[in-house]
Amino acid sequence: MYPITYITDCFDGNARARLSTRIGALFGQSPTIVAADGPDPESFAALTLLDCLIATESLGPDGVAGHPTITLLNIAPRDGVWPNGVPFCFFRYGQHLVATTFNARVLSLVRRELGIDRVHVTDIREAVTAAGFGADEIEKIAGTQFRSLWYLPLLAKWVADGRTVPATETAVPDVLDADPVVTVVDNFGNCKLDRRLDLALGSSLSVAQRNDDGSTSLVDVRVYPHLTAVPRNAPGIVPGSSGTGFTELVIRGGSAAEVFGLRPGDTLLEPVAANVA
Structure with missing residues (x-):
């Protein structure tokens, strides 16, 4: 069986x-x-x-x-x-x-x-x-x-x-979306992407936040080594559990999907210059 x-x-x-x-x-x-x-x-x-x-x-x-x-x-x-x-x-x-x-x-x-x-x-x-x-x-x-x-x-x-x-x-045709795509929103509201993003720790990714009035704001989200390194109630970019270390957008203690207005099929914007504190 x-x-x-x-x-x-x-x-x-x-x-x-x-x-x-x-x-x-x-x-x-x-x-x-x-x-x-x-x-x-x-x-x-x-x-x-x-x-x-x-x-x-x-x-x-x-x-x-x-x-x-x-x-x-x-x-x-x-x-x-x-x-x-x-x-x-x-x-x-x-x-x-x-x-x-x-x-x-x-x-x-x-x-x-x-x-x-x-x-x-x-x-x-x-x-x-x-x-x-x-x-x-x-x-x-x-x-x-x-x-x-x-x-x-x-x-x-x-x-x-x-x-x-x-x-x-x-x-199998070689097909891949040009920009990182949210493939799964898990039950915690973490947004799983379809790839690993080559981002240095401490750098940031400019993420499009979809607002209730239909407008879009850009939020620079910092890159962390894992979820518990993200400050509580703050957004972060971390290596996720899916794929071969695919990147996730998370909010520790909250829902990244809800805060950023993201759902499967949505894309994220390209990385901005490193912003190391």
């Missing part, structure tokens, strides 16, 4: 029940379903996928082997570019399997941080036909609106079982 995590933008109660039941029927256990909600589900999914794979590392001394995991990910806007939505793909990170929509922005962080620059892209109709399904089932699975229910768990199961799935090895 594999630990299974499912990151998806289909997370209402009805969708969760169906996803849990279908994966349970295929794998013998239900997944942990993570809602990719908020105004920028792609950036949330990108960081969460990276964090899930990093979480499989550093499990103990040499000789302590961890268990394989499966991560499914579905962020599939119907943008008209693909006949019935973006295709699905799969890749491995060591012994760990990821089955996901082929979304360049969602894959951007594992590409940059983990070197996942090629994935295996599948065609639903071709894959289901090769698996031996009848014509009616092929049409049902290939033509459904809920492909992340009817197809993606099947794809993960086939690959996990070592079955051959028709697929085309495809390069």
